[in-house]
Amino acid sequence: MSKKETLNWNGCPIRYAASVFADRWNFVILRDVLFKGRRYYGDFLDAGEGISTNILADRLSKFESTGILTRHQDTKKRSRIYYLPTQKALELIPIFLSIIDWAERHDEHTEVPEVFIHAYRTDADKTIADTKDLIELANAQVTNIH
Amino acid sequence: MSKKETLNWNGCPIRYAASVFADRWNFVILRDVLFKGRRYYGDFLDAGEGISTNILADRLSKFESTGILTRHQDTKKRSRIYYLPTQKALELIPIFLSIIDWAERHDEHTEVPEVFIHAYRTDADKTIADTKDLIELANAQVTNIH
């Protein structure tokens, strides 16, 4: 291995992003966290996507170690575990909205609410901010800060 | 399999995007096509990333069947094969620029030229357009439309 190769691996932003979330289950989990308000381990399983328990556990723990999610116990029922998105995860919102925009244009089967996609195309920054607000709401519901 | 599950799989934009490019080698190939002007099969191999020939062939053919790349023979040397990005691929530019922006902020090892990242943060639309221009240039060099 030359120094050059090592540098390529380390310095490249796309390569870094790939190592953190370029995987189909990672995409689905991040979608659930960013847009569907899912926080509990069980929520991710019951999402009807068919992820296996071992794979889910593996991805959640990797997201923990890459600083995307933090793991917590429910205060009232300690056996329930929830995961919260970090700031680093929240800053993925522009990427995922951009992905939704792209898929809506290129996949005939994709069904995105028209108001949503229209809002994004009219004012992306506002839609990013609104999405962030919805995420805070989901966080609050879980952490009991009503 | 319930109807609901099938609907979930088909209608979701993130899921669709995941099926098309959520894989580390796909990320690297798209980076090479969108930002490094790589077009020839051999270029992708020699990029120092260590992709195997069978995996590269597999990904390139999948990108063909998902309408991301088109495959062509060099007119002067028919044994040389090049791949061109489609419109669908060009519209991935906002996503990948957004990824670069994110990685630059969250990975200490990432090295993106400061002028580039500054340009993007100052005027994203212009940087998208400029990137598209560079891609046209790389396409032209390969198709001999000088």
Added chain:
DNA sequence: CAATTCACTTGCATTTTACAAGTGAATCAC
């Protein structure tokens, strides 16, 4: 305190990947 819920873990078969070695068509060198 027995039964159940919950968040995983384990075992194993199947699929995907990585690495090395081919293959066949096209081109080059002489």
Added chain:
DNA sequence: GTGATTCACTTGTAAAATGCAAGTGAATTG
């Protein structure tokens, strides 16, 4: 013209990742 070389893959096989089913152990409920 032909033997060597380049080029874009394909094939074979071992190793790793995934998918599925069945645990496991701590916490909670009835």
